Amino acid sequence: MNAITESVETRVKRRQLQQTPLWKRILKRPEVGALGGVILVFAFFYVMAPPFRQLSALSTVLYQASILGIPAVAVALLMIGGEFDLSAGVAVVSSSLAASMFATEVTGNLWTGILLALVLSLAIGALNGYLLVRTKLHSFLVTLSTFLMLQGLNIAITKLVTGNVATEDISGMVGFDLGQRIFASNFHLFGTTVSIAIVYWLIFAVIATWVLLRTRMGNWIFAVGGQGDSARAVGIPVKRVKIGLFMVVGFSCWFTGMHMLFAYDTVQSGAGIGNELLYIASAVVGGCLLTGGYGSAAGSALGAFIFGMTTEGVIYADWDPDWFMFFVGAMLLLATVFNGWLRIRALSRSK
Amino acid sequence: MTSTNTPIIQLSNVGKSYGNISALRDVSLTVRQGEVTCILGDNGAGKSTLISIIAGLISHDQGTYAVDGAPMHFTSPRQALDLGISAVYQTLALVPLLSVWRNFYLGSEIRKGSGIFKRLDVKTMQQTAEREVERMGINIPDLEQPVGTLSGGQRQVVAIARAVHFGARVLILDEPTAALGVTQSGLVLRYIATAAREQGIGVIFITHNPHHAYMVGDHFMVLSRGEVELDTPRADLSLEDLMFHMAGGAGLNALQHELHRGEPTTAGQAA
Ligand SMILES: Nc1ncnc2c1ncn2[C@@H]1O[C@H](COP(=O)(O)OP(=O)(O)OP(=O)(O)O)[C@@H](O)[C@H]1O
Ligand SMILES: [Mg+2]
Numbered sequence: 361m362n363a364i365t366e367s368v369e370t371r372v373k374r375r376q377l378q379q380t381p382l383w384k385r386i387l388k389r390p391e392v393g394a395l396g397g398v399i400l401v402f403a404f405f406y407v408m409a410p411p412f413r414q415l416s417a418l419s420t421v422l423y424q425a426s427i428l429g430i431p432a433v434a435v436a437l438l439m440i441g442g443e444f445d446l447s448a449g450v451a452v453v454s455s456s457l458a459a460s461m462f463a464t465e466v467t468g469n470l471w472t473g474i475l476l477a478l479v480l481s482l483a484i485g486a487l488n489g490y491l492l493v494r495t496k497l498h499s500f501l502v503t504l505s506t507f508l509m510l511q512g513l514n515i516a517i518t519k520l521v522t523g524n525v526a527t528e529d530i531s532g533m534v535g536f537d538l539g540q541r542i543f544a545s546n547f548h549l550f551g552t553t554v555s556i557a558i559v560y561w562l563i564f565a566v567i568a569t570w571v572l573l574r575t576r577m578g579n580w581i582f583a584v585g586g587q588g589d590s591a592r593a594v595g596i597p598v599k600r601v602k603i604g605l606f607m608v609v610g611f612s613c614w615f616t617g618m619h620m621l622f623a624y625d626t627v628q629s630g631a632g633i634g635n636e637l638l639y640i641a642s643a644v645v646g647g648c649l650l651t652g653g654y655g656s657a658a659g660s661a662l663g664a665f666i667f668g669m670t671t672e673g674v675i676y677a678d679w680d681p682d683w684f685m686f687f688v689g690a691m692l693l694l695a696t697v698f699n700g701w702l703r704i705r706a707l708s709r710s711k
Numbered sequence: 712m713t714s715t716n717t718p719i720i721q722l723s724n725v726g727k728s729y730g731n732i733s734a735l736r737d738v739s740l741t742v743r744q745g746e747v748t749c750i751l752g753d754n755g756a757g758k759s760t761l762i763s764i765i766a767g768l769i770s771h772d773q774g775t776y777a778v779d780g781a782p783m784h785f786t787s788p789r790q791a792l793d794l795g796i797s798a799v800y801q802t803l804a805l806v807p808l809l810s811v812w813r814n815f816y817l818g819s820e821i822r823k824g825s826g827i828f829k830r831l832d833v834k835t836m837q838q839t840a841e842r843e844v845e846r847m848g849i850n851i852p853d854l855e856q857p858v859g860t861l862s863g864g865q866r867q868v869v870a871i872a873r874a875v876h877f878g879a880r881v882l883i884l885d886e887p888t889a890a891l892g893v894t895q896s897g898l899v900l901r902y903i904a905t906a907a908r909e910q911g912i913g914v915i916f917i918t919h920n921p922h923h924a925y926m927v928g929d930h931f932m933v934l935s936r937g938e939v940e941l942d943t944p945r946a947d948l949s950l951e952d953l954m955f956h957m958a959g960g961a962g963l964n965a966l967q968h969e970l971h972r973g974e975p976t977t978a979g980q981a982a
Contacts, residue, residue: 574830576820579809583817586806593768593804594818595789653808 390647391659393699397645397666397691405673412676416552423554425668426561427616428635429661432642433564434605434612436660439643440572441605442585442652443499447488447507448613449635454510455481455617456627457518460527470535478614484510485610489603511633518629531625543615544622557619561661564612568657581605586653641688642667645695654703666691717744719779719881719913720765720796726773727760734760735937737774742881742913747903749924750917751957752934758917759801761934762883765915766798767791792819795880799887803870807859811851814858815840815873843872848898863890871899875906882906883915888923896923903927921954933957 386392405412431448438445455477463473484506491502518525530536546553572578583591584601592598621627644650645666646659670687674680720742727735735757742748742765750758763769764776767785776783778794785791788798805814816836823832837854844851847868851861858866867890874882884903888896904927906912918924924931931948933941933956941956 570830574833576822576829576831579813579817579820579831582809582813583806586808587804589802590804590806591817593766593788593798593800595767595787595792596818597787597789653806 387702387705389656390654390699390703391656391662392647393695393702394646394659394662394666396698397695398662398669401666401669401673401691405669405677409673409677412673415550417672417676419552419554419558421668421672422558422665423668424671425661425665426555426557427619428638428642428667429561429664430557430564430616430619431609431612431635432639432646432660432664433561433568433657434609435639436643436646436648436655436657437568437572437581438605438609439640439648439650440585440652440655441581441602442588443492443602443605444503444640445488445606445609446500446503446636446640447484447510448609448639449632449637450507450510450514451481451484451610451613451632452617452620452635453627453629453632454484454514455614456621457514457527457629459618459621460530460627461518461521463533464528464530465521468533470530470533470539474539474618477617478611481610481614481617482607483610484613485607486603488609489599489606492606493599493602507636514632515629518627525629527627527629529625530621536622539618540622542622543618560615560619561664565657565661572657577601582653584652638667638688641692644699645692647699649703663695718742719744721777721780722765722771722774723777724774725761725764725771725776727757727764727769727771733937735764735771738934738937738939739774739942740932742915744880744913745907745911746929747907747914747916747927748930748932749928750915750932750934751919751921751924751953752940755936756934757937758934759885760937762798762885762915762917763800765791765881766796766800766883768798768800789818792877795878796883797874797878797881798883799867799870799874799885801885801889803866805858805866805870808857810855811844811858811861811869812837812840812854814869815843815876819877839876840872843876844869847872847875847902848895864892864895867891868895871902875902878912881913881915883917885917886919887916888918888920900927919957921950921957925950925953 411417431452435445435448458480459470459473459477461473462476463470467473488499488503488506491497491506492499495502515525518527522528543556545556547556548554572581580591580596580601583594583596584598588598591601642663643655643660645663646656646661648655648660667688670691671681671684674683674687718741720740722738722740725735725738725740726733738757738761740748740761750761752758760769764771767788767790770784770786778796783790791797806817809817812833813836821832821836821839822829824830841851841854849865849868851865851869858869861869867887871884871887874884882903884899887899891899900923903914903916907914907927907929914927916924916927928945930944931941931953932939933953
């Protein structure tokens with residue numbers, strides 16, 4: 361057949377075409393904008409704030425980034441899958457509150473509290489996902505509702521149980537040392553103290569990146585967010601993928617919640633509000649598309665790193681901390697415009 | 712493969728309503744091994760609805776649908792795919808932001824490794840996708856290219872190549888040649904014929920082009936407003952008859968008369 365002989369020639373031609381230079385391929389990755397942002401913001405504070413130049417400052421920055429970054433990795437997966445989670449910020453606090461109060465007030469055992477919190481966090485995620493696929497509402501609305509409900513429940517139940525807006529100190533309980541070692545310990549590296557949260561954050565980011573790019577589930581996440589109908593038509597269980605993604609966010613909230621609990625011993629029931637937007641902002645700065653189907657887990661880590669640098673940089677530069685939010689907003693705007701431009705270039709037909 | 716008349720799919724009196732719109736009524740259809748069934752009909756006649764039922768995308772609410780004699784009520788296209796029934800939908804069902812090879816294998820990914828290290832076998836998938844797409848006569852320079860950057864026709868070829876690759880027993884094509892050039896249309900038609908005659912695949916071919924249909928079809932069904940208007944084997948039908956039915960029967964004569972004011976044209980000469 362004619363087409364077969366032709367194809368041999370075209371194949372040779374293609375081999376040459378496929379030698380796209382590495383830098384061009386890197387420029388097509390969703391996280392490249394965030395990488396540029398990291399360099400710029402780092403250079404900015406390096407110049408503006410002398411204390412920022414120390415290694416210990418880097419450790420503090422990375423710690424701030426990890427607290428944002430752990431949920432942000434999961435939120436990035438969810439956003440690639442085409443959905444939002446506005447409840448993640450308060451869900452972190454719900455998890456710490458549940459663990460703390462269940463342990464101190466109900467069982468007297470720290471580990472049952474931790475376990476209950478895990479079940480609760482996964483259940484909140486599953487509920488978000490279930491409501492979403494059941495009602496077919498936009499996830500913005502569904503999770504806005506759970507966000508408001510959790511916000512109310514966090515404070516109301518804490519007051520009911522402890523008669524206070526914060527929980528009791530758990531540092532005296534049996535098993536606290538082990539819990540702290542797992543979730544909130546520090547170690548020394550190159551003469552500075554480093555939080556274990558940073559290690560977890562990097563591990564989660566690497567796992568999520570691997571899952572996205574190299575596993576079937578990753579393929580499904582992109583497809584479900586990119587074109588849900590098409591995904592369904594080739595037999596992908598769209599609803600299960602979405603519910604699963606919400607549960608992954610739930611898991612990340614639990615993990616962060618446990619870190620916060622063991623780092624501070626008590627929990628303020630009104631905390632966490634607004635963090636959900638920082639998770640989303642990290643994911644978006646890292647290259648995630650609000651409409652789904654495009655983005656990167658590693659990018660969300662870079663996004664969180666940018667916000668970590670900004671939080672600490674503002675402090676090291678001795679400015680009013682209120683500047684932080686201004687920077688977050690400005691960077692979000694810059695990053696979305698830049699990422700949009702990059703994506704159009706990446707998706708254009710030119711080599 | 713040898714016995715060309717074994718029915719694979721049998722629909723009896725199948726119906727489907729969307730709310731109070733009845734999209735399909737009383738449709739009976741048999742898809743046999745090695746046979747090409749052409750489904751024709753006007754826009755909105757119910758062709759896509761019919762094949763969506765067969766492919767498991769939607770489920771019927773009247774009648775029975777049997778595969779190899781066993782009644783089915785699919786809840787996901789996965790179940791149909793697992794039985795070797797695959798479709799090229801009119802909307803193509805591709806994900807624009809995903810690369811060509813990822814789209815090709817979407818939902819049927821090849822994996823290697825085991826346990827938690829089970830991962831995509833990228834190389835095999837890329838090579839197979841490349842080969843299969845090439846077989847359909849187009850050249851896509853970069854398989855990593857997002858499908859959204861391909862031309863409409865190239866996209867259609869990717870969707871067809873995918874369905875062909877996974878449609879081990881029944882291949883459903885909803886207007887596959889609509890966006891294709893002459894060469895690619897030819898390749899697709901030739902493929903349809905070979906798939907049926909040589910590999911014994913049952914093909915359902917939807918098209919608005921009676922010439923294409925008549926070239927490869929063994930059996931013709933014309934739908935009109937959700938009902939079967941014509942259901943006949945090739946032996947009992949000429950191309951002119953087919954075109955007559957497709958154009959809405961007697962309506963065509965009136966139209967022809969109106970347009971040509973009695974010029975001596977027959978529909979068959981349009982080829
Ligand atoms: N999801 C849906 N909801 C409501 N009505 C629908 C839906 N899908 C199809 N219909 C209706 O069912 C009827 C048949 O549609 P279908 O898509 O099967 O037609 P078709 O024969 O494929 O047409 P075309 O040649 O234009 O592709 C139409 O009247 C259409 O409006
Ligand atoms: Mg149709």
